[in-house]
Amino acid sequence: MEYRSFDRRKRRRKRWVQAGTGLLVLIMGTLLVRTLLNGAGSSNGAGSSNGNVGTENSTTNHTVPVITKGGSGTTAAITSNSTATAATNSTTKTTTAGTTGGTSGHSVLPSHALLSVAAQNQHPQLPNGCEVTSLSMLLTAVGHPVSKMSLAKEAPRAPVSVAWKNNASGLPQGWRYDIASWGNPNKGFVGHMTRQPGYGIYHGPLTKLLNRVLPGQAVDLTGSSLQHIFAQVAHGVPVVMWVNTTFKPLPQSDWVTWNNPGGPIKATFFEHAVLLVGYGPKQLYINNPFNGQKAQPVNRKQFVAAWKQMGSQALTVKAP
Known part of the structure; x- marks a missing residue:
């Protein structure tokens, strides 16, 4: 009995040792796995940056690209800090x-x-030629330069000549407010580009002119969203936009109406076309043909309001 009891105790101790050894191996394995996982999670480039798990360093400066x-x-x-850039x-x-x-x-x-984009001045040759001058800058920007004078010669013309109120002759003083009937800028250029009386040309006929120069490449963005227009600029293609010379909404007193066979034409002689070459959160940047200034900064909110007042007209070429 004593021998058997001793033998049983010996076998029991052996089983305890084996069980304890297995438990120790299991604990050590668990600790090892946990250590490896913690080490991988805290390394740079594995789900964290600057020691903050699950965060990314998205700090940017606002240097204008x-x-x-x-x-x-x-x-x-x-030029941007911590940005992803792809260039062609x-x-x-x-x-x-x-x-x-x-x-x-x-x-x-x-x-x-x-x-x-190289700036151009419509003056002195084309006092009323802001649209074709802006178009000339656009064509130069995309590697197909055409002079403003060539475009002025080829631009479509509205067929209706001016008629004055009270049957006046010549060019009456204050003529802008004495027009009885005249052309439609949606059909072609109204009046003269090189002298008075002259008004302007809108997106439709200017799109036709651009397609004659670059067949199938004109893109009429009239009525498009700002994001769509900005996307063109971000892709390296400027955009002709219709606004006014003050770059802010005009009061009703600055508008006139004249008769036309197609219906009354409401217009303003502050009408102006420029080339959009950049944008930011609070400012836009334009090449202004009126003064020949390159990348002239203008208030974004006021400019957009003036653009909408002119019918949200915009024109460009296909982005590459």
């Missing part, structure tokens, strides 16, 4: 912490963009 147009190609340089010969896209919203595709617009 600059795309320099030259000849038929494009040299692009975008003709297209530059940037994703930053602050964006203006989605485009027609899946890309995201950069919060700032600015194109370097």
Whole structure:
């Protein structure tokens, strides 16, 4: 009995040792796995940045991206801190912490963009030729330069000549408010580009002129969203936009109406076309043909209101 009891105790101790050893191995294995997991989770580039799990360093400066147009190609340089940038010969896209919203595709617009496009002055040759001068700048920007004078010669003309109130002859003093009937700028240029009386031309006939120069390349953006227009600029293509010379909404006293066979024409002699070359959260940047200034900053909110007052007219060419 004593021998059997001792033997049983010996076998029992052996089983305890084996069980304890297995438990110890299990505990050590668990600790090892946990250590490995903690080490992987805290490393840079594995779900964390700067020691903050699940966060990403999205700090950006607001240096305006600059795309320099030259000849038929494009040299692009975008300055931004901690941004993802993809560049080709003709297209530059940037994703930053602050964006203006989605485009027609899946890309995201950069919060700032600015194109370097050579400026032109409509004066002195074309006192009423802001539209064709802006179009000339656009064509130069996309590597197909055509002079403002050539475009002025080829622009469609509205067929109706001016008639004055009270059957006045010549050019009456204060003639802008004495017009009885005249042309329709949706049909072609109204009046004279080189002298008075002259008014302007709207997006429809100017789109036709652009398609004659670059067949099938004109894009009429009239009525489009700002995001759509900004997407063009972000892709390296400026946009002709119709506003007025004050770049803010006009009072009703600055508008006139004249008769036309197609119906009354409401117009303002502050009408102006410019080339949009950049945008930011609070400012837009234009090449202004009236004074020949390049990348002139204007108040974004007021400019957009003036653009809408002119019918949200815009024109460009297909982005590459």
